[in-house]
Amino acid sequence: MPLVQKRRVTRQISIGNVKIGSEAPICVQSMTNTQTQDVKATTRQILALEKVGCEIIRVAVPDMEAALAIEKIKQQITIPIIADIHFDYRLALASARAGADALRINPGNIGETKKIRAVVDCAKDHGIPIRIGVNAGSLEKQIEQRLGTTAEAMVESAIRNIKILEDLNFYDIKVSLKASDVSRTVKAYQLLSLKTNVPFHVGVTEAGGLYAGITKSAIGIGMLLAQGLGDTIRVSLTRDPVEEIRTGFEILRALGIRSRGPELISCPTCGRCKIDLFKIAEKVEKALLEHPSQIKVAIMGCIVNGPGEAKEADIGIAGGDGMGILFKKGKVIRKIHQDQLVDQLLGEIDNMTKTSEELNGTKE
Secondary structure: OOOOOOOOOOOEEEOEEEEEEOOEEEEEEEEOOOOOOOOHHHHHHHHHHHHHHOOOOEEEEEEEEEEEHHHHHOOOOEEEEEEEOOOOHHHHHHHHHOOOOOOOOOHHHOHHHHHHHHHHHHHHOOOOOEEEEEEHHHHHHHHHHHHHOHHHHHHHHHHHHHHHOOOOOOOOEEEEOOOHHHHHHHHHHHHHHOOOOOEEEEEOOOOOOHHHHHHHHHHHHHHHHHOOOOEEEEOOOOHHHHHHHHHHHHHHOOOOOOOOOOOEOOOOOOOOOOOOOOHHHHHHHHHOOOOOOOEEEEEEEOOOHHHHHHHOOOOOEOOOEEEEEHHHHHEEEEEEEEHHHHHHHHHHHHHHHHHHHHOOOOOO
């Protein structure tokens, strides 16, 4: 039985120039944590996210100043931008007019039908989709009173909100069902997948800091993707959003769905290790964060096992006592003083990338 099942068939929508749906690659997105009205800070953060592979960005729109800022932000970035709206339908209208590529709303908290219709009409006029964001922590009161904050309640909310939009002849919809725990999140997506072909944005919300957040997200998002559920993903961390993108791509890589940049493997170290492998691995990982190549890089603690255990790596280094080695595909290339290990490894990776580009005719 394959690790990853065939993807659920969904309708296709477009967020800017990014296609979303089962016929398109699973997309990795994030959300800024700056004040959106601070155009300079928000743009700077989005550009940093673009460098590490972020494909769609969402920004909070709590007031009109934030909505209007979208126009200036859009002029300086290349990836599509989603405006995150709660309660005030006028902010959705202003965001669309400012150039937002999609709106994230919960139709149930927008208010009366005429307000929802105004948002839908505006989205139609600007040719942008709407993401219905269902969150276990902010369900409609009548649903929560009857079903609690369960997966079933989340699904009922999603179906209700999808119907609101489709009754207005609007079908460019994406939906998310997020809870702060894995079990409710996974169950909700499983249940909803049987009831609609709307694309899914998946993630575990309020997942926590770095370790708890990565663990919950890897298990929750990983389980869903392995079942063929999910068209876009976001790893929610109380951290620099750059870490969200890195984690998202690592989840996709681990499942064999997508890969971006070099894959780094490293040993956990033992008593044979004579170098500070923690710092070396961290330095190499940081240096390769924006690197375009798709190679496997090994950082090993000792010469005894290094090349053999990492023989599948395209290139790697292994530490010794004062000296280390550089190896390719398990074969030792040369010995290097340990102070030069990282620099020479990175230099070799650059040379390999240049050679590959020249052979493939992709170098300008």
